[in-house]
Amino acid sequence: MYIIAPIVIVLIISFSSAQFLTFPPPGYSMQWYENIVDNPAWLRSLWTSLRVMLPAGIAATVLGTAAALALNRGSIPGAAIINGILMAPLVVPVIITAAALFGVFRIWGLYGSIGGLILAHTVLTIPYVLSTVGASLQLVDKRLEDAAANLGATPWAAFRLVTLPLILPAVLSGLLFAMVISFDELVVSLFISTPVVRPVTVQMWSNIRGDVDPTIAAIATLIFLFSLAALLVESVTSRNSGRKTPHP
Amino acid sequence: MPSTVTRDRRALLVIPATALLLVAFVYPVFWLLLRSVSDPVWGAHNYATALGEVIYLKVLWNTVAISGATTVFCLLFGYPMAYTMVHAGPAAKRILIYIVLIPFWTSILVRTFAWLVLLQPKGLINDMLLGIGLIAEPLELIYNRTGVLIGMVQILLPFMVFPLFSVLSRIDDGYMKAAANLGAPPLPAFFRVYLPLSLPGVLTGCMLVFIISLGYFITPALLGGRRDIMVAQLIQEQIDLFGNWGLSAALAMILLAGTALIFTVTYKVFGVKPDIRA
Structure with a gap:
């Protein structure tokens, strides 16, 4: 709980329809991801x-x-x-x-x-x-x-x-x-x-x-998903090569 | 002999990486060392300031105290966790390993941000505690040492769990069975048989968590109080705000010396081979 929950909560908040980092979110939307795409600073x-x-x-x-x-x-x-x-x-x-x-x-x-x-x-x-x-x-x-x-x-x-x-x-x-x-x-x-x-x-x-708004939660989610994808690729390649040690 | 020729030539392959590290790592650190004794004038005055003035000494003490507390909490949470992982069935073990591994691979910034959200006065944790009526007023969980510790313990826990896990999984269960057969109750058997066998893992884990904590920057900067800072924040502040290279460099060298000392002591005195890959 202590280890995993914080990340999961950020993940959920990134899809929030509220203007603030409230949890649980009152509704869901993609607005914060749209915010990233619309903002040249984030894209750059x-x-x-x-x-x-x-x-x-x-x-x-x-x-x-x-x-x-x-x-x-x-x-x-x-x-x-x-x-x-x-x-x-x-x-x-x-x-x-x-x-x-x-x-x-x-x-x-x-x-x-x-x-x-x-x-x-x-x-x-x-x-x-x-x-x-x-x-x-x-x-x-x-x-x-x-x-x-x-x-x-x-x-x-x-x-x-x-x-x-x-x-x-x-x-x-x-x-x-x-x-x-x-x-x-x-x-x-x-x-x-x-x-x-x-x-x-x-x-x-x-x-x-x-100002902290859920755009940061969306960015945090993207960064997290990138790491997670890398970890999955890594665990698949190491399993295929028969290497048991599960560490990075 | 083709083999000898091969060996000699392959040795040359170490040159590019070493050259790069010498130019872009060893030299810069040396440059910083020079600043500490030459900026603004030659002498040990920067060290005298860092170790002599109360405000800087307090920061150094904070750093040691926060790192020590982080290490103790990591051990208290990490030991039972590693123990559970070792003794879990194959499927549960796999899941537990990933539970530790996923945060380990996640950016420290992302994890610290998550705590920033949770620990706010109107954050989830306070909401929950208020909701179930456990507290009447929101707790001050952030911008103080509580926040720093909650964040740092969670972030550094894998550095405790992995060395412990690797040592605990090599302990033969037969020892505990033998102790039980010889009439030892579980608790004394644990303290006199299991715990001593696991000490190398405990030492490696504690050393790793402690030295990583000493230089921590992101988490205390985001979750900590403005007046309760750690040495890495002081270094950053002195460079960024005041351009005070001499003092920053001296603080950096004190931090480096402390880290090196602890590393060497663990390595030499206890004969533990620190697995820095965790």
């Missing part, structure tokens, strides 16, 4: 979030998978330190990352830019990809890759034909995870974005602090 911010989420998710997946491969297969001096650096954004309180990136982004001219948001979100999501793909790589029998190499496969061919198919579910779930994290991210975005380039979470944040 949703579009900004998508434009950040896709490149950041893909960059984090490529870089994170490459790093996971290197850390699990190559012999790297100081592997523990490198692993620590790559996982650091997950451990360092996000407010610190936000302040630090805000500081240097202003100097670098990345403050308030899509590029800056993409860069920040890539950094923040690499740890998730690294740990997901890393865990999967540990389960792959290295002898399969050695066999491919001994049979004359180039390293790239061995990766593409042997390793990648085996770790693909983990790579995809890393990508999904990275995109959801990017889409949901608020604190860093709040620091490094401006009203012109503003992800949907920041737009929602600035509206919550003013």
